[in-house]
């Protein structure tokens with residue numbers, strides 16, 4: 182066992198407090214990482230505040246992790262001491278089911294082991310629950326450790342481990358590219374990275390944000406259109422416009438209004454995971470053969486592909502770097518849509 186400093190909540194009302202946690206001894210395939218930066222994803226907030234139910238306390242969130250390899254187990258071949266590496270939302274999966282064999286570990290039929298809040302054997306994590314990246318150190322099996330290419334700063338790379346792959350995977354799956362009209366709903370952490378990636382893929386990108394407040398940034402990220410969803414005219418102007426709409430909004434939305442913006446055979450993809458069920462009018466699917474789908478992060482190989490793509494295209498997250506004692510305040514700002522565009526914790530302050 183080794184010990185690490187971490188920030189944890191002991192209940193849904195917080196606050197975050199500094200704690201000491203244990204990390205397992207290195208197994209032959211394990212990599213020990215000195216965490217340098219950890220992004221704050223809205224999923225961390227949903228979990229820490231128990232908005233999805235099932236939160237296990239004390240909870241150490243954090244699945245946008247960038248750091249440096251400190252030590253490797255005897256059989257590790259993929260990473261070496263001193264390497265720049267990242268860890269995303271998963272730290273293991275069964276490796277044997279059809280989705281795992283297809284490289285879709287996130288859809289593991291036995292349930293992927295998520296980076297935090299997943300029940301595991303005490304030998305994996307003391308306390309029996311995975312603890313995430315708001316900590317100084319983490320131990321992860323080598324196949325779930327990603328290489329962060331030279332050319333992206335570790336601080337702006339950290340959010341790519343969730344926000345990057347979560348938008349990249351559906352954009353690729355639904356063939357966003359030249360000639361495709363893509364809309365991104367919500368320009369927060371996921372949304373702003375999604376705009377950059379969709380534009381780099383060659384798609385024509387439109388942002389659907391609550392207001393025009395962040396319009397200049399959206400155009401700078403690569404969007405060619407930017408509309409306020411508070412303006413009813415938006416829904417008239419953009420009717421039947423899009424091949425693909427990516428919904429990154431963390432709150433309930435009137436989905437019918439957005440389905441009407443899809444052209445024939447268009448797809449609306451749910452990425453945002455509000456706690457409440459959604460309702461739609463089936464007629465809006467039938468009338469233009471539209472699809473409503475969803476997507477969960479992405480597989481490990483695809484995550485590496487995304488990191489390489491982002492390095493090639495100079496894509497990182499736009500971040501506000503904070504110290505660990507500012508996490509509670511940062512959560513409140515994320516919930517108020519007041520983030521530009523991802524909070525990242527400097528792990529040196531933990």
Ligand code: NAP
Pocket residue numbers: 221222223224225227343344347366367368369370371372389390391392429430431432433451452453454455476477478515516518519520522
């Ligand atoms: P975020 O930074 O808070 O961004 C969400 C954006 O949604 C906000 O910036 C805001 O954009 C918009 N929004 C928020 N409240 C709204 C409301 N009441 N009405 C309309 N728009 C609203 O969150 P995030 O980290 O990007 O995560 C977004 C969601 O994706 C969360 O639910 C998270 O749990 C989920 N998620 C899913 C996956 C997956 O694998 N599917 C992975 C990661 C995260 P504007 O200011 O531009 O309107």
Ligand code: ZN
Pocket residue numbers: 222223224225244270343344
């Ligand atoms: Zn996330």
